[in-house]
Amino acid sequence: MTDVLIAGGGPVGLFLGSLLLQHGVTVRVLERRTGRNAHTRAIGIHPPALAALERIGVTQELIGRGVPIRQGFAVSNGRKIACMPFAPVSDRYPFVLAVPQPVTEEVLERRLRELDGGALVRDARVTGMHDDGSRVTLSVTIAGAASGHSAAFAVGADGAYSTVRTLLGVAAPEKLYPDHYLMGDFPESSPFGSDAALFLESDGIVESFPLPGGVRRWVVRLGSPPARPDAEQLAGLVASRTCVALDPGANTMLSSFSVRSRLAARMVSGRTALVGDAAHEISPIGGQGMNLGWLDAEALLPAILAVVRGGPSAEALRRFDAGRRRAAAAAARQAEVNMALGRPLPAGLLRPRNAAIAGVAAIPAFNALVARRFTMQ
Structure with a gap:
């Protein structure tokens, strides 16, 4: 018995788990991998995500272990044709932070374990689920042994090939590029x-x-x-x-x-929500995917708190679903622009x-607008 079950212990699931624990919510994060990801895949953390990560107290450590990218150049035929400074995008974080994904996961996992040493359960595979209207029960195989876990709410943060999304029967048509x-x-x-x-x-x-x-x-x-x-x-x-x-x-x-993309037909089904790649997969070009998942988790927090505390939650969940689907669609459009440019x-x-x-970049107002769009402002 716990308040919230999170399927998926990647960057998004770990962040959401810490957010909830800081609000006194009991959490179990169920991760199928036996260890952290060793590959440096997602590397860019945008200013809105840095602000979100500050809520669990990890932003400064990540900055200390990363490289703040304060400007980008467009180059053609050996010549710099445009410069995009990120100073106008944020007073607090005027940069995109480059951090290897294994480092990001290490920092997030350590914070989760500081809050609850038993919150992360590895070698755990979700095989079934049932929502009776008052609680969600997940069937889980942990290190080969079958068990059942019940919670007031469940979250699928289990990636683009989400088992939770499949069990919910939520459509997410794939678009190829x-x-x-x-x-x-x-x-x-x-x-x-x-x-x-x-x-x-x-x-x-x-x-x-x-x-x-x-x-x-x-x-x-x-x-x-x-x-x-x-x-x-x-x-x-x-x-x-x-x-x-x-x-x-x-x-x-x-x-x-x-490159492919997909957007789930809905991000909330009963007492279960989808976040991150489980809800929306977009092109990695532009580095928005992981950041979008963290912002999903931050937006979902008030709705989960309403559910577990017995308050009115239907409207909060509806706003989360509509707002984050709009954000995902906007991110997908930006990714398509980024790909077309290349x-x-x-x-x-x-x-x-x-x-x-080069002409647009020479106009400060337009340059700042493009920089804000590029950094998910």
Whole structure:
């Protein structure tokens, strides 16, 4: 018996668990993995998410272990054509923070365990659920042993292939895009230091972001998915499009992905809510996904408190569902703009397009507006 069961112990589930524990709500976070994610996937934390993470007291540690990106450059044919400073987007956090996902999960897990050492249950797989109108019961297999867990409320934070969403029968149609990417981390060899760089080239975009420890991430758009991720191929593409040399033998992370999106038909079903990728999967280009999940969790908190404390909750849950679905749709549109910007263009169209970008960037009001949109303001 507990107040809230959270399926999924990634960054979003861990954050929501800590938020609830700080309000005196008993929580169990059920995570199928036996250990933390070892891969540096999501890296960017935007200002609204930094403000949300401050509510559980982890923001300053994350800043200390990350790289604040205070500006980004648009580059084409070896020339900087635009600069986007992030100073106008937030008085408190005028930057996008680059932190490896394993570090983020480590900090969030430690905070959860500080609040309740038994809150996180690993090797736990949800296999069934039942909502009788007053409580939700999850069937769970923990380390191979079947058990039942009951709570006043349940949350699915279990990713794009959410078991909870499937058990609820919530539709989430998949949309596929003609965009494929190869990305990897290499020792810093660019002239950009702690700045981000977007190389707008005729063969497609190359994105580059700093990481702690003298490491830099490179993301290259491809016309088709690679047969397998290859550091030599990635280094060759970066060199041909940007003239920056990478050492394939020093690569520390390598991945490829094709883009899809989905938005759940609803984020609330009875006494269960969906958050993060379980509710909405959007393109990783722009780095909004993890941040969107944290903001879901923050918005869900008042509704959960109303449920577990026996107060009126139906309207709070309705507002959460409508508001966060709108936010997810807006994020998906922004991601589509980001992807369109990075698609190949013939030189005859690339030059005027880039000239237009340079012109807009030279107008402070427009530059600040674009920076706010880019950082999820």
